Amino acid sequence: MIRQILNEIHKTLKDGVTLIAVSKTKPATLIQEAYEAGQRHFGENKVQEMAEKAALLPKDIHWHLIGHLQSNKVKYIAPFVHLIHSVDSLKLLSEIDKQAKKNNRVIDCLLQFHIAQEETKFGLNLQEAHSLLTSSEFLEMKNVRIIGVMGMASFTNDEQQVKLEFSNLNGIFSQLKNDFFSLDENFRERSMGMSGDYLLAMQEGSTMVRIGSTIFGGRN
Ligand SMILES: *Cc1c(COP(=O)(O)O)cnc(C)c1O
Numbered sequence: 001m002i003r004q005i006l007n008e009i010h011k012t013l014k015d016g017v018t019l020i021a022v023s024k025t026k027p028a029t030l031i032q033e034a035y036e037a038g039q040r041h042f043g044e045n046k047v048q049e050m051a052e053k054a055a056l057l058p059k060d061i062h063w064h065l066i067g068h069l070q071s072n073k074v075k076y077i078a079p080f081v082h083l084i085h086s087v088d089s090l091k092l093l094s095e096i097d098k099q100a101k102k103n104n105r106v107i108d109c110l111l112q113f114h115i116a117q118e119e120t121k122f123g124l125n126l127q128e129a130h131s132l133l134t135s136s137e138f139l140e141m142k143n144v145r146i147i148g149v150m151g152m153a154s155f156t157n158d159e160q161q162v163k164l165e166f167s168n169l170n171g172i173f174s175q176l177k178n179d180f181f182s183l184d185e186n187f188r189e190r191s192m193g194m195s196g197d198y199l200l201a202m203q204e205g206s207t208m209v210r211i212g213s214t215i216f217g218g219r220n
Pocket of ligand 1: 067
């Protein structure tokens with residue numbers, strides 16, 4: 001079943017778009033099934049759950065942390081995490097840098113932006129990102145690499161609104177690219193789009209879609 005669903009999703013993906021299978025709350029057996037169908041990128045939103053699953057599952061899985069991350073928990077995922085999508089403060093980034101250094105690696109990160117209308121969602125605005133990227137503390141970090149942006153659209157059926165929010169995130173990406181990363185070809189990722197809105201997100205420039213319930217079924 002999962003193999004078929006993954007095949008169907010792949011038919012809809014634009015060239016160069018990475019599919020992240022969001023496996024939060026789902027058991028390792030289902031992740032293994034997706035792995036056997038060729039899926040290698042998985043997303044989790046909780047540190048402990050991700051660490052437990054990573055210990056059980058094949059070592060060549062690329063684990064993406066997509067949920068809010070507290071600084072004091074970075075150490076649990078620093079040895080293996082592939083990409084952290086949810087960097088929303090200098091404090092968090094500097095803890096990631098510190099833990100990456102301890103593990104002798106460079107950890108890739110995305111800056112998370114607040115693009116939705118809802119108050120509750122985490123994320124930076126453009127001005128906050130500017131001050132982060134120009135801070136001397138950031139400029140001295142050697143063990144993190146910022147490779148793009150991430151955002152979540154409003155939870156609404158209003159397609160125009162969702163499109164606008166994705167388009168805004170793509171605009172933020174372009175501005176940062178121009179202002180800070182014009183010579184850095186690694187800065188290219190726009191993590192946007194979930195089960196319900198990833199087609200719209202790809203129209204607006206998404207390079208990474210995070211799809212959970214379509215692949216693994218609904219969550220409680
Ligand atoms: C849960 C989650 C997803 C996946 O949502 P689905 O609607 O199940 O595809 C994507 N991104 C983030 C940040 C999530 O927390």
